[in-house]
Amino acid sequence: MPTPIYKNFSSLKLRRLIPHSSRLFLYIGDYINRGPGGTNTDSALAEAIFDNGSAQPTVKIISSSKTATTSDVTSGICSVVQDLLSKTRIATSDLLSINIGTTHFVNAIVQADRSKLRPVGVLRLCGPFCREVPPFGDFPEELRRILAGPIGYVNGGFEIDGRTIAEIDENEILNYANSLSDAGIKTVVVNGVFSPLDTSPVTQEEQVKKILLGAIPDLDIVCSREIGRLGYLERENASILNASILAFGRVTISRFQKAIEALGVACPLYLTQNDGTVLDAYSASLAPIRTFSSGATNSLIGALFLSAIHESGSTIDLNKSQVIMCDIGGTTSDFAALSPSGLPRQSPATVKVGGVRTAFSMPEVLSIGLGGGSRVYRSENDNVKVGPLSVGHLLTSESKCFGGPVLTATDVVVASGLGHLVKGHTSKLADLDEKLVDLARQDIRKQIENGIDIMKTSDLPVVLLLVGGGSIILMDQLENVVHCLQPAYSDVANAVGAAIAKISGDIDTIIVPGQQSHEEIKQIISQQAIDIAVQNGAQKSTVEVMEVDLIPLQYVNNGAMRAVAKAVGHLRWDGEYHSDQNTRVDSTEADTDNNANISQSLTKGLIPTIDREIISAYQPTVSKATGEWLVSPIDLLFIAEGNGVLGTGGGGSTYSAYLDSLRVLEEFGQGKMRIVDPKSLSPGAEAAVVAFVGAPSVSNERLTGNDELRYATEALGRYKGLTNFAGVIAGEIGGSNGMRAFAVATTMGLPVIDTDEIGRAFPKVDMCLPFIYKAVDPCPAVLSDARGNVQVVVKTENPAKFENMARCIAVELGLFVALAMSIPSEVVSKYCVHRSLSLSWYIGQAICTARAFKTDIVDALIAVVPGGRRLYSGKIVDVSRQVKGGWTIGTVTLALDDELKALQSQNGQHADERPLQLQYQNEFLYAALKNPDSSLDVVCTTPDLISVLDQDGAAVGTHELRYGLRVSVVSMPAHPLWKTAIGLAASGPRAFGVDLDYKEYGVDWQEPESVIEAFGV
Incomplete structure (x- = not known):
C-alpha cells in the first residue's frame, strides 16, 4: 500500500470527548474573501449536536463575523475569533478545531514574491532517461530566475511494470549534495521515474532523502511522490512550487498557531485544501501547495451545507439537477460545480499555477471580472458594460454612493432602491438615469448567465447557489436557472465550508489483477482509501468512498491497471489524540530570507514569449540562397499546436517533444534547425524516418534521453552503408511523433523534410502509406533506447509482422522505444503526404492568433484548412x-x-x-x-x-x-x-x-x- 499523503493525526492534542445529548462541538473557519467593501477575513462558528447513540452529529451555523484583512496575517484572525466568542459566549474549551483557508501561499507564487520564495535544487532519479526537458525549462522567466537551483541526474527510477531502471548509487547522491552545499541551496526536490508506483517499504526517493540528510542535516527535501501523481514534468513542477514555499509556509502556519494560542484556544488547527477536505497544520507545513485553490471549494462546500439541498427533506432532487455555485466578491465572480461524486468538479489533469504547468488536483473554477466594485462603462452608442476593472478594496471611497467619482456595480444596487444592503447613499446618485441602471442590471444578469452556461455539463435543470459578499449585485431572475438559492450566512459561505470541511484518504497505484475480478480490486482499494482516511483523522463511521476507478494500461500483457480511490469522512469527534513533537510547527522569521548570494542553476527558460504584437508581425525566415526554412521558437510553437490537432486524439502529447525541440534549437543556434521541401530531394536519395513506438502513459512519465533517435538513425545508416541521409521525416505528423524529427535532424546536421508518411496519427507502424501500397518495406529498421540497447530488424515477412515485432521490443525496453527506418526519394514523392509541417504551422498560427486576439479559435482553424x-x-x-x-x-x-x-x-x-x-x-x-x-x-x-x-x-x-x-x-x-x-x-x-x-x-x-x-x- 502506498505511503499515505497525510500525517497521522495521533500528533494532535485533544482531550477525550464523551458524547451526550446536546453536547456542543464547535468549529471556526477563516478564509480571506473579496467582499464588496474590499478584502475581508471571514469566519463562521458551527455547532455539532448529536444524541446518545447517533453516528453523526447535526451541524448548524450559529454565528459569523467579518473583519478587514490585516497585513500581519494573524491579527485579523484573532479579531474574528474574539468577535465570535464574544457574541456567542462560547468557552474556548468547547472548540473542537479551527480550520483556516488561506491564499497566502498561492499568492507568493503568482506574484513571484522573492521575499517568500527559496531557490530549489532538483535531483532526478532517472538513469539515462529524462534529459529531453531540463527542470525549470517551462517556467515563466521571472519565476525561473528566483527558483532555479542546481540540477542533477542520477541512477534510479522504475519502468511502468515495476522493473527497476537502475539502483540508487550513494556516491552519486553525495556528489550532488556537495553541489548543493557549494551553491548554498537549502531546499531540494527528489523526483524518480514512476515514483508514485514505488511500493517498496523504503522507496527510492526516501532512500535518497536519507542520504542527503546525512550529508546536509538542515535540508528541506520534497519527495515528488508525496505531492503529485503520474506525469513526470507536471509532478516535478508541482514539487518545485511546494518546495519553494516550505520556509514561508512554516512561518505563516506558525503565526496562525501562535495567534490561536494567544486567545487561550487549545484545539488543533487545520488548513483547508483543494478538494474540500482539511489537512492538519503540520502536514500543511509539509505540503502548502495542497491549499492553493481551496477558496472556491470552500465556498461550494459551504453553499451546499447552508442551502440544505443535500438533506433528505429537500425538495430538490440532486439526481435530476446540476448544482452550480456563484461566489461574487468585490472584483470577481467565481463559479464552481458539484460533481456526481458529491465533491467539487475537478479541473483537467493539467493546470497552470503562476504560469507553471502542473498535474495537481484542483477544482474547476471559472472566474469573471464582475463584482461589487466593478466599474460601469457607457459607450457612445449607449451600450453599457459592467467590469472587468474594479475599484476593489477602495469601494467605500471611490464608489459614487459613498461620495467617490466612480460608477460601480454597487451604485447600481443603491440606485435600484436597495441602498440599505450596503449603507450607500441614494442622494449621491441623483443624476443616474433609469435606462443606465436597467442596462447595467441586464449586463450583470447576462454575465452570470454566461458563466453558468460555461459550467453546465448537461441539459438538466440548474440549481444556483448564490453566495459571497458581492452577491447583492444580482437583482434579476436568471433565465437558465430553475432554483436560485441564497441562504443565511451566504456572505461567509467560504468560512462555513472551511468550518465543516471533512478529511480524506487517497490511493493511486498500479495493480496486476491476477485471479481477482475488477469488483474485488475495487473493494480492496476502496477499503485501503477508507483506512487511510481513518488514519488521517476521520471518524470511521462517517467515511464514504466518493471515487473509485480502474484505468487499464496500454501495451501490457499482464492486465495491469491504474487503481484510484478516494474516501471522505467527518473529522473525528470521539477518542483521544496523543501529542508528539510534530504537533507544533516551529519556525523563525529568518526561514523566509532569500540569500541574494546563493549560486543558482544556469538552466535557461525554453518557452518563447508570444503576444499580439509579436504574432501580428511575425513571418518565418526562409533562406533565399538555399530555399531552406530556418526554424525559430515561434515556428516550433505553431507546429506543435498544429501537430496536436492533426493527432486526431492520439499520437501522445506534443508538449515534451516541443520543449525538447526548443532545447536543441537553443543549443545549436538559429539557422541550424532547417526544413526543406520534399521536391528538393535528389533522385536516389534516402531519407530517414523517425518515430517513437509505445505507450503515451510511459512517454509522459519516463521522458526520453537526448539520443535514442540519433542512435537508431546512425545505426541504420551504418547498416545500410550510407554516409548520411538526405534529411529526416516524421513517421506521422500527428501528436508527439510529428515533432521528433527536429531534434534528431539538427543534432545530425540534417534538414527536416516537409512531409510525413500518414498525414495524421494512426496507431500502428504498418499503417504508413508507403507500406500499405507496398512501395517499400519497413526493414531494415532499428529500434533503440537511452540505455544504448540497439536492435536491427533486418527482414520481416510483411509490415504487419514488423509491427508486432516492434511492439515486443518496445515491451522489453519499457514500453517506449525509438524507431528509425528509411525510404528513397521516389517513394517520398509518390506515397508521402507533402507539406504536412506547413499545414501544422498554419493551423498553429491560426490557433495562437485567435487565442491572443480573443476571436473564435475554431473558425480561425477551419479557415486555413481546405475542407475543414x-x-x-x-x-x-x-x-x-x-x-x-x-x-x-x-x-x-x-x-x-x-x-x-x-x-x-x-x-x-x-x-x-x-x-x-x-x-x-x-x-x-x-x-x-x-x-x-x-x-x-x-x-x-x-x-x-x-x-x-x-x-x-x-x-x-x-x-x-x-x-x-x-x-x-x-x-x-x-x-x-x-x-x-x-x-x-x-x-x-x-x-x-x-x-x-x-x-x-x-x-x-x-x-x-x-x-x-x-x-x-
Whole structure:
C-alpha cells in the first residue's frame, strides 16, 4: 500500500470527548474573501449536536463575523475569533478545531514574491532517461530566475511494470549534495521515474532523502511522490512550487498557531485544501501547495451545507439537477460545480499555477471580472458594460454612493432602491438615469448567465447557489436557472465550508489483477482509501468512498491497471489524540530570507514569449540562397499546436517533444534547425524516418534521453552503408511523433523534410502509406533506447509482422522505444503526404492568433484548412474506455453547446439538438449524431480527420477526455491515397472492427500551401 499523503493525526492534542445529548462541538473557519467593501477575513462558528447513540452529529451555523484583512496575517484572525466568542459566549474549551483557508501561499507564487520564495535544487532519479526537458525549462522567466537551483541526474527510477531502471548509487547522491552545499541551496526536490508506483517499504526517493540528510542535516527535501501523481514534468513542477514555499509556509502556519494560542484556544488547527477536505497544520507545513485553490471549494462546500439541498427533506432532487455555485466578491465572480461524486468538479489533469504547468488536483473554477466594485462603462452608442476593472478594496471611497467619482456595480444596487444592503447613499446618485441602471442590471444578469452556461455539463435543470459578499449585485431572475438559492450566512459561505470541511484518504497505484475480478480490486482499494482516511483523522463511521476507478494500461500483457480511490469522512469527534513533537510547527522569521548570494542553476527558460504584437508581425525566415526554412521558437510553437490537432486524439502529447525541440534549437543556434521541401530531394536519395513506438502513459512519465533517435538513425545508416541521409521525416505528423524529427535532424546536421508518411496519427507502424501500397518495406529498421540497447530488424515477412515485432521490443525496453527506418526519394514523392509541417504551422498560427486576439479559435482553424468543418460544440456528458489488444478504445458523448444553439437560432437555422457520439481506438474513428432510438447518423469517419479542441484551442487526446469538459469537434479531409480501395481497406472504419462504411467527406483534399514558397520570395 502506498505511503499515505497525510500525517497521522495521533500528533494532535485533544482531550477525550464523551458524547451526550446536546453536547456542543464547535468549529471556526477563516478564509480571506473579496467582499464588496474590499478584502475581508471571514469566519463562521458551527455547532455539532448529536444524541446518545447517533453516528453523526447535526451541524448548524450559529454565528459569523467579518473583519478587514490585516497585513500581519494573524491579527485579523484573532479579531474574528474574539468577535465570535464574544457574541456567542462560547468557552474556548468547547472548540473542537479551527480550520483556516488561506491564499497566502498561492499568492507568493503568482506574484513571484522573492521575499517568500527559496531557490530549489532538483535531483532526478532517472538513469539515462529524462534529459529531453531540463527542470525549470517551462517556467515563466521571472519565476525561473528566483527558483532555479542546481540540477542533477542520477541512477534510479522504475519502468511502468515495476522493473527497476537502475539502483540508487550513494556516491552519486553525495556528489550532488556537495553541489548543493557549494551553491548554498537549502531546499531540494527528489523526483524518480514512476515514483508514485514505488511500493517498496523504503522507496527510492526516501532512500535518497536519507542520504542527503546525512550529508546536509538542515535540508528541506520534497519527495515528488508525496505531492503529485503520474506525469513526470507536471509532478516535478508541482514539487518545485511546494518546495519553494516550505520556509514561508512554516512561518505563516506558525503565526496562525501562535495567534490561536494567544486567545487561550487549545484545539488543533487545520488548513483547508483543494478538494474540500482539511489537512492538519503540520502536514500543511509539509505540503502548502495542497491549499492553493481551496477558496472556491470552500465556498461550494459551504453553499451546499447552508442551502440544505443535500438533506433528505429537500425538495430538490440532486439526481435530476446540476448544482452550480456563484461566489461574487468585490472584483470577481467565481463559479464552481458539484460533481456526481458529491465533491467539487475537478479541473483537467493539467493546470497552470503562476504560469507553471502542473498535474495537481484542483477544482474547476471559472472566474469573471464582475463584482461589487466593478466599474460601469457607457459607450457612445449607449451600450453599457459592467467590469472587468474594479475599484476593489477602495469601494467605500471611490464608489459614487459613498461620495467617490466612480460608477460601480454597487451604485447600481443603491440606485435600484436597495441602498440599505450596503449603507450607500441614494442622494449621491441623483443624476443616474433609469435606462443606465436597467442596462447595467441586464449586463450583470447576462454575465452570470454566461458563466453558468460555461459550467453546465448537461441539459438538466440548474440549481444556483448564490453566495459571497458581492452577491447583492444580482437583482434579476436568471433565465437558465430553475432554483436560485441564497441562504443565511451566504456572505461567509467560504468560512462555513472551511468550518465543516471533512478529511480524506487517497490511493493511486498500479495493480496486476491476477485471479481477482475488477469488483474485488475495487473493494480492496476502496477499503485501503477508507483506512487511510481513518488514519488521517476521520471518524470511521462517517467515511464514504466518493471515487473509485480502474484505468487499464496500454501495451501490457499482464492486465495491469491504474487503481484510484478516494474516501471522505467527518473529522473525528470521539477518542483521544496523543501529542508528539510534530504537533507544533516551529519556525523563525529568518526561514523566509532569500540569500541574494546563493549560486543558482544556469538552466535557461525554453518557452518563447508570444503576444499580439509579436504574432501580428511575425513571418518565418526562409533562406533565399538555399530555399531552406530556418526554424525559430515561434515556428516550433505553431507546429506543435498544429501537430496536436492533426493527432486526431492520439499520437501522445506534443508538449515534451516541443520543449525538447526548443532545447536543441537553443543549443545549436538559429539557422541550424532547417526544413526543406520534399521536391528538393535528389533522385536516389534516402531519407530517414523517425518515430517513437509505445505507450503515451510511459512517454509522459519516463521522458526520453537526448539520443535514442540519433542512435537508431546512425545505426541504420551504418547498416545500410550510407554516409548520411538526405534529411529526416516524421513517421506521422500527428501528436508527439510529428515533432521528433527536429531534434534528431539538427543534432545530425540534417534538414527536416516537409512531409510525413500518414498525414495524421494512426496507431500502428504498418499503417504508413508507403507500406500499405507496398512501395517499400519497413526493414531494415532499428529500434533503440537511452540505455544504448540497439536492435536491427533486418527482414520481416510483411509490415504487419514488423509491427508486432516492434511492439515486443518496445515491451522489453519499457514500453517506449525509438524507431528509425528509411525510404528513397521516389517513394517520398509518390506515397508521402507533402507539406504536412506547413499545414501544422498554419493551423498553429491560426490557433495562437485567435487565442491572443480573443476571436473564435475554431473558425480561425477551419479557415486555413481546405475542407475543414466544425462538426459540433458541446460538453462531454459520458466517457467510456477500455484497453483491448493493446489499444485504448472507447466512446464519448457530447451534448449541444447552448451558445452554439442560440447562435444557430439567431441565424435562422434549425438547432439540431441531438448529441454527438465519437468512437476512438487511440485516435477518433467516427463522429455520429445519436437519434432518440439510439441509431446513429454518421457525420464523418476515418480516414478523414476528427479532432477535439478545448475552449483554449488546445487539442484534447482521447486519454484526456473527461465528463463536463467543453469542447469543439472539427473535421478535415484525408489525403487522396487514403480514399482508394487499398487505402480504405487499411484505414476505414471496418479496418478497426467498426461495423460502418466509410462516410464520403464531400470535399476533396488540397495540398497545403508551402511555408517555404509563401515566405521565400
